[in-house]
Structures are given as structure tokens and as C-alpha cells.
Amino acid sequence: MDQNIIDQYGDELYQAFVERRTIAPFTERDPDISLEDAYRIQLRFIQRRLDAGETVVGKKIGVTSKAVQDFLGVFQPDFGQLTSKMVYQEGDVIALDDLIQPKAEAELAFVLKEDLKGPGITAMDVIRATDYVAPCFEIVDSRIRDWKIKIQDTVADNASCGVYVISSCKVDPREVDITLAGMVLEKNGELYSTGVGAAVQGSPANAVAWLANTLGELGIPFKAGEVILSGSQSNLVQVTDGDELVCTIGGVGSCKVRFEGRSAV
């Protein structure tokens, strides 16, 4: 795909993000768009955010469950970049006014203490390089109309990343079985769903290893101190004004978020 079109699509996403509105799926307009093109559009979209003063603080991994991969017709995850403006602290209220069509996912976050430079990274390297894991919520959001996404659309749209919050419950990955750790999600005090780490690529560490290798191939740095959202362990949860979500990861701890305001859609 021509670089002019890549830039145009990336700019369109950035404008939609700034103006909190949606755009038509790229795959509707350009059915032949490749995954590689989509990542180039993502780079442009992120570059616009960085030019506006944000910094890269980590990565998110998406499309990690078999159900979502089957739905999108792919056999591997995708990734997006986390930037400084996406970070909420535990206890903050998430302002829906800043989002377009948000949904929440419960995940395990990794924080690195060493760089991970793929290719050649295995899950064992991921554990060695991990400072700690913690429960987190990712609030995904789509700049694509009605979430009508194909894999290329979500990749271009920074893997549908919105904002995120990480719990202060930090655990060394040697102290807990992250593959078999249960996940309990409650919405407004009621049990909403349960899950387990293995739902993410067989183990969240496998997803992070995939990311390290993929970033290595693309020449994108993956540095100590970065946060990695390893992939959803829950279904997507609709959230509206006043909702409160709590996710507990067995042996790790809980993360609580509250939502206020009205999203654009």
C-alpha cells in the first residue's frame, strides 16, 4: 500500500480519536489491505499521538483467545502501543466522556525489569525478564464504526486500545501459577464471569513471548519498565455511568474501577 494512503488512514484515525467519533472500516473501502499495511497505519496513528506530546509506556496484546481468533479468522494475536495518556491510577474514576464506544476487559499485566529483544524469545525468558504481574482492566475503544472490525481494522486502530488501569497488587511470576490462576469478574457487586490465565494463548507468558518476537522482527523496542497488557481473560463488558467493576486474579489480587460520564456512542 502506498505510503500516502497509509498516512491518510493513520491521520483519519487520529482525527477520529481527537474528535471522539467513528470512521468507516478500512476493509470496507480497501478489501485488499494487508496486516502489514494495518501495522503501518497504526504506526502513523501512534506517531501523531507522540507528536502531540504523549510517550510510549508499554504494549497491549489483543486477539489472544481462541474464540476471538476464530471470530476474526486469524491464528495469532495482535498488538498495540500504550501511551502516557492512556494510564489511569487505581482508584481514579474512568471518564467515559473521553471515550467513544468503550468496553472493559480483565487482564494480567506484566511489567518488565529487563529489555526483551526478539526473535528467539521463549516464555521462560519472559518470566526471567518480568519484574511483576498485576491484575488490570483494559478499557478497549474503537474508532471504527459500531465495532465492525476485521483484523486489519483493529490493528490499524492501535488494537482498539482505549485506556487502562493496573492494580497495586504486584506479584513475582515465580510466586503464582499465572497459567492456572483463576479470574473472577464482578459488575456492580454481582458475579459477571470467570476465567483463567490459560485462556490467553495457553498462558499469558506465551502471549508476551509472541509479542517480544513480533516486535523484534519489526525492529520496535521492548524495554525494561514497559507495561504489557497480556490479553483479555474475560468477555467484553459494556460499561455505563456509575458502573463499578472488580476483577480478582487468584493468588495475585484485585483491581477495581469505576466509570462516570457518557461515551460518545
Place this chain on the structure above:
Amino acid sequence: MSITLTREDIVRLCERVEGAQTRAYAIPKLTNEYPGMTIDDGYAVQSELRRRFIESGHTLVGWKAGLTSKAKMEQMGVNVPSIGFLTDRMARPENSVVSTSDLVHPRVECEVAFVTGKDLAGPGITAQDVLDATDYVLPAIEIIDSRFSGFKFDLESVIADNGSSARFVGGGRPRYPKDLDLRALGVVMEKNGEIVGMGASAAVLGHPAEAVAMLVNILHDLGETLPAGSFVMSGGITEAVAVAPGDHVIARYQDLGSVSVRFGE
């Protein structure tokens, strides 16, 4: 108690269920013939079945809770779980080959099992009472088998059919409940190496000990108590999965090890 069936009807229905269980054939649901049958009638049939089994030399080893997930209760239109009794004849050793020729349509579920160290008697038993009276917990696979044709049944019929109890396998690693987060305990069930079920223990009434407490309170209504040394299965964390000869099932539990079972003709 609202028993509407006559003693003769109870014996008749018990013989019908007993025949279906011991000779492995499907029967129509009992409410086809007795549309006015109540839940208490169901338990009256089940109690008669238990009396007969014990009379013919079976040993009562414990109980099981069924319909303990919100999804299953909603599906059945009930707000209480059901219970069934377990005998020594239903027990199978870990990793053994379970015959399917003497079952109608076997399905497997993974559950947290409790072994009690003190007597428990309702009414008013709480989850904390259960934990206080528990000797240890262990992982279990329950092999359920509804004897009703085409999986067409209702709560009254299921209770009469002993809550679809058929076989069970306990194994893994016994643990004290106080050393575990029994609410967010993760489970992965694999059939022939492929993940077929995932969840966390909160899927069972918010906490598996809640299911055992309800079971003890139902036992009180039946005029029974739960003696020390009882084995109690607290209800399926994952969806029930059909099995056939040649299948191998393993349930992997956070902090409790794993249980496996194979199926033959």
C-alpha cells in the same frame, strides 16, 4: 415438604430410574406422566433409590451439588441448586479407564470437592461453617449421566434421577482451605489435549463452600445430616462436556494439581 405422589407412585418411579441407571437406557422425563410432580416428590424418589442401593450393599460416601452456576439455574428456571448422593460404586480411581457401555450419555465436569472433618447439620449452615468443618479440599472430575431421552428434562425429574450422578474421580493434591483462595481458583479442562473448559471456582454460587452450605441445608429438609468424613462435590465450574470411548480428560487446577480419567467401551 410438599409430597404429592403416593407411596406406590414413588416406588414405581424409583424402579423406573433404577432400571435406567443400572441397565443404561434412556427414559422419558418423569413429569410427562406426573405433570404435578414437585421438587419434594423428586427427592422422595431419590431417597427411595438411596435406600434401595444401601440395602443392596452400596456404601454412601457423600453428596454432590448440581445446577450451581447462575447460567444453569437460569436455564432451568430455579434459584436453588439440586443435590444427589454418591456411593462407593460410583467412585473410579484417578487415571483409570471408565467404561461407557454402562452409561447413557456421559458428560464430564470439573469441580472442587470437600472432605469433611466434622459433622454438619442444617438448617442455617453458612459457607464459613463449611470451611470450619472441612478436613481438606481436592480436585475432582464428575461424570454425569442424565438418563432422560434427548436431554429433555426438568428439575423434578433430574432430582429423582439422583441429580444425574453416575461416576466420580477424586485426585490431585489435597489442601487445607485456609491455604487457598477458594473463590478465585482457576481450572482448565482438556479433552484429548485440547482445552474444552475454563473458569474459576466463583462460578459455583460465588464460592464453592456456598454450594456445600446449601447442600447441607437441603439435607436438613430431607431429614439428613452430613457426617464427618463425607466427600462432597460442590458443582461444575466448567460446562459439561460429552465424552466417548477413547477420550482422555484432564482437569488442571490452580494449587490443587490435576485429575485425569480415560474412557473406554
